Amino acid sequence: MRDVAVIGVGLTKFGELWDKSFRQLIAEAGSKAILDAKIEGKDIDALYVGSMSSGRFVDQEHIGALVAEVSGFSHLHIPATRVEGACASGGLAVREGYLAIASGMNDIVVVGGIEKMNDVGGSEATEILATASDQEWEAFFGATFPGIYAMIATRHMHEYGTTKEQLAQVAVKNHANGAFNPYAQYQSPISLESVLKATTVAYPLGLMDCSPVSDGAASLVLCAAEKAKKYTDKPVKIIGSGQASDTLALHGRRDICTIDATVYAAKMAYKQANLTPKDIDFAEVHDCFTIAEICAIEDLGFVEKGKGGKAIDNKITTLDGSLPVNTSGGLKAKGHPVGATGVAQIVELTMQLRGEAGKRQVKDAKIGLAHNVGGSGATCVIHIMEAM
Amino acid sequence: MRDVAVIGVGLTKFGELWDKSFRQLIAEAGSKAILDAKIEGKDIDALYVGSMSSGRFVDQEHIGALVAEVSGFSHLHIPATRVEGACASGGLAVREGYLAIASGMNDIVVVGGIEKMNDVGGSEATEILATASDQEWEAFFGATFPGIYAMIATRHMHEYGTTKEQLAQVAVKNHANGAFNPYAQYQSPISLESVLKATTVAYPLGLMDCSPVSDGAASLVLCAAEKAKKYTDKPVKIIGSGQASDTLALHGRRDICTIDATVYAAKMAYKQANLTPKDIDFAEVHDCFTIAEICAIEDLGFVEKGKGGKAIDNKITTLDGSLPVNTSGGLKAKGHPVGATGVAQIVELTMQLRGEAGKRQVKDAKIGLAHNVGGSGATCVIHIMEAM
Numbered sequence: 001m002r003d004v005a006v007i008g009v010g011l012t013k014f015g016e017l018w019d020k021s022f023r024q025l026i027a028e029a030g031s032k033a034i035l036d037a038k039i040e041g042k043d044i045d046a047l048y049v050g051s052m053s054s055g056r057f058v059d060q061e062h063i064g065a066l067v068a069e070v071s072g073f074s075h076l077h078i079p080a081t082r083v084e085g086a087c088a089s090g091g092l093a094v095r096e097g098y099l100a101i102a103s104g105m106n107d108i109v110v111v112g113g114i115e116k117m118n119d120v121g122g123s124e125a126t127e128i129l130a131t132a133s134d135q136e137w138e139a140f141f142g143a144t145f146p147g148i149y150a151m152i153a154t155r156h157m158h159e160y161g162t163t164k165e166q167l168a169q170v171a172v173k174n175h176a177n178g179a180f181n182p183y184a185q186y187q188s189p190i191s192l193e194s195v196l197k198a199t200t201v202a203y204p205l206g207l208m209d210c211s212p213v214s215d216g217a218a219s220l221v222l223c224a225a226e227k228a229k230k231y232t233d234k235p236v237k238i239i240g241s242g243q244a245s246d247t248l249a250l251h252g253r254r255d256i257c258t259i260d261a262t263v264y265a266a267k268m269a270y271k272q273a274n275l276t277p278k279d280i281d282f283a284e285v286h287d288c289f290t291i292a293e294i295c296a297i298e299d300l301g302f303v304e305k306g307k308g309g310k311a312i313d314n315k316i317t318t319l320d321g322s323l324p325v326n327t328s329g330g331l332k333a334k335g336h337p338v339g340a341t342g343v344a345q346i347v348e349l350t351m352q353l354r355g356e357a358g359k360r361q362v363k364d365a366k367i368g369l370a371h372n373v374g375g376s377g378a379t380c381v382i383h384i385m386e387a388m
Numbered sequence: 389m390r391d392v393a394v395i396g397v398g399l400t401k402f403g404e405l406w407d408k409s410f411r412q413l414i415a416e417a418g419s420k421a422i423l424d425a426k427i428e429g430k431d432i433d434a435l436y437v438g439s440m441s442s443g444r445f446v447d448q449e450h451i452g453a454l455v456a457e458v459s460g461f462s463h464l465h466i467p468a469t470r471v472e473g474a475c476a477s478g479g480l481a482v483r484e485g486y487l488a489i490a491s492g493m494n495d496i497v498v499v500g501g502i503e504k505m506n507d508v509g510g511s512e513a514t515e516i517l518a519t520a521s522d523q524e525w526e527a528f529f530g531a532t533f534p535g536i537y538a539m540i541a542t543r544h545m546h547e548y549g550t551t552k553e554q555l556a557q558v559a560v561k562n563h564a565n566g567a568f569n570p571y572a573q574y575q576s577p578i579s580l581e582s583v584l585k586a587t588t589v590a591y592p593l594g595l596m597d598c599s600p601v602s603d604g605a606a607s608l609v610l611c612a613a614e615k616a617k618k619y620t621d622k623p624v625k626i627i628g629s630g631q632a633s634d635t636l637a638l639h640g641r642r643d644i645c646t647i648d649a650t651v652y653a654a655k656m657a658y659k660q661a662n663l664t665p666k667d668i669d670f671a672e673v674h675d676c677f678t679i680a681e682i683c684a685i686e687d688l689g690f691v692e693k694g695k696g697g698k699a700i701d702n703k704i705t706t707l708d709g710s711l712p713v714n715t716s717g718g719l720k721a722k723g724h725p726v727g728a729t730g731v732a733q734i735v736e737l738t739m740q741l742r743g744e745a746g747k748r749q750v751k752d753a754k755i756g757l758a759h760n761v762g763g764s765g766a767t768c769v770i771h772i773m774e775a776m
Contacts, residue, residue: 053449055516062520062636062766064472064473064633065767066522066766077634079653079769080633081471083470084451085469086449092469100487102491102493104389104491105487131449135448243467243469244465244466245452245453245456246457252457261465374450375450379453379468
């Protein structure tokens with residue numbers, strides 16, 4: 001397998017983007033990445049696009065070819081493929097792009113991720129998101145994702161003594177980081193009190209424990225590592241890629257406080273990178289709900305199982321902690337246009353590893369990890385990256 | 389890049405399968421392929437599933453992980469990814485599975501394709517299929533796929549003198565082949581007269597010029613070619629894989645009678661296989677409408693542009709012709725569960741190249757080609773296969 005590097009990145013602002021269409025968003029992110037990589041359309045061998053439910057959010061399937069077209073490349077007839085794995089769609093698109101180059105088939109691949117969620121109403125968005133859960137065993141009975149993650153949180157509190165305050169501290173930290181990210185949906189710090197006092201969505205999760213409904217797109221240019229320096233002085237290499245699956249419904253899992261898909265995907269990625277969790281300098285993890293970040297840092301091996309809450313108390317994961325987590329603001333503050341999230345995580349890793357993350361720059365960032373989850377953990381995809 | 393072979397295939401019957409669920413269908417096709425390949429769950433490195441619009445047809449996205457689960461593999465945490473490119477979703481899933489092995493990342497990959505289209509009403513199915521066309525420039529104005537292909541047919545008749553009788557002969561031929569396929573939705577021959585007299589859907593296309601709304605699933609086991617003989621005496625190698633894109637809407641194309649995505653994908657696949665159209669012994673092409681088969685045999689280089697109708701007259705593409713096309717019955721008679729189609733085409737190629745196609749067996753079949761199209765030609769994926 002050939003080594004693969006990121007040579008360009010692009011993001012739109014995340015948020016409620018009423019004045020921009022699906023087509024405009026993906027074209028904006030893609031053209032930024034292409035300009036950043038200093039490539040032209042004719043250099044692109046393939047396109048991969050991650051989107052969870054464009055068919056339901058904007059009535060448009062077949063978006064691989066559409067993205068090639070709205071980017072101005074239809075005359076080049078570039079192979080263009082959409083990849084889906086619920087909220088992990090973006091990370092899966094990165095992985096397919098990575099494989100297309102690693103195989104030797106392609107030299108340069110553009111990866112995009114997008115979701116335009118606000119064109120439907122809030123309750124319809126929740127219903128569409130529930131198509132990522134098990135329709136027959138969960139959604140049919142009214143279990144939406146806040147309810148599913150609330151069950152995980154309740155059990156985590158029962159098993160390990162995790163507190164509502166620890167959950168809230170995840171939101172406070174991620175909003176503090178988001179305040180330094182000009183692309184974030186929310187760029188203002190919030191207080192612990194405001195999180196704790198927010199309306200309950202599904203106990204113990206309040207409104208401020210939940211990531212928002214967002215519009216946005218992200219894009220990357222991937223290149224065979226041996227050719228990357230032709231395009232940029234600062235290529236960032238993908239040194240590990242892992243993916244795993246589990247049951248769609250929570251009831252089939254070995255332990256609802258452990259996302260086994262994360263455990264197995266991490267094992268695969270660490271093995272390929274020849275690293276252990278201790279070697280990771282910073283991480284973007286899938287904090288769709290505050291409890292999800294606590295489970296993630298445990299399942300990724302950063303702390304022992306059950307010690308995630310304590311790690312938040314001890315400020316390990318803050319921007320100046322020993323392992324900064326979600327420097328971008330995470331899904332919580334940066335926003336969570338579901339198909340874009342996994343790609344945007346790689347954008348953040350790339351910016352950090354290039355030393356271009358501004359006020360949220362992690363000192364001496366050498367190795368970063370991105371952790372992208374679909375549903376309540378039926379899909380997980382992980383990438384580990386290092387500056388070349 | 390490593391060579392890749394098919395070592396197992398599985399199909400469900402295609403049709404209006406009221407008594408089988410989405411989950412049952414994909415599990416049935418997958419387990420048949422796995423039994424055919426004589427592998428076990430622990431041998432599988434990855435799963436790819438093609439489906440166009442499971443989110444709208446059965447309210448379920450995130451079907452990669454679901455397929456792993458309903459196949460009984462959730463405890464193995466196998467990476468599972470859904471791939472979408474409208475009616476080319478199946479072919480794209482094959483290509484991603486192919487790349488995963490060619491890259492050296494995986495040794496054995498299971499590929500599935502599925503659509504369960506009859507759980508919604510007929511008019512809703514047409515509306516869902518229209519999400520593969522351009523929502524803003526076509527579907528919004530009421531152009532559904534029969535109308536779009538009717539425009540292609542009308543222009544082809546005007547430019548090249550193609551006749552309604554030639555279109556009808558495509559349906560007659562494919563039904564004759566389908567009569568020999570126990571998995572086909574329609575297993576009875578039809579007369580030229582019945583096609584010509586059928587209700588007009590969109591002139592010049594009548595009901596019998598259109599592929600049906602179908603339920604069904606198909607599956608393959610792919611293996612690194614160097615290891616294939618461990619599992620089967622009759623591996624079938626993928627010797628060329630090509631993919632290309634074009635505008636979603638017809639109005640953006642250079643020439644509406646030519647599917648340029650086919651032209652470019654074919655060029656890529658022929659180049660990789662080091663073959664020309666003359667070397668192909670038989671083909672499965674994407675006959676979603678009869679005119680589509682005529683365009684396909686032209687765009688694949690089997691006959692000159694404009695001579696597709698004449699080729700049908702001359703019986704070149706019949707089972708005993710010089711280039712049998714759609715020996716399975718094609719989308720027209722075998723049925724067209726859209727996400728399954730591209731995978732089912734590879735199943736047919738494999739059966740023919742193994743010499744297991746029964747009454748529809750092509751004599752001395754050595755090299756076969758599968759041609760899978762999304763929408764009206766915005767995506768095309770082509771595979772060329774040869775017995776090892």
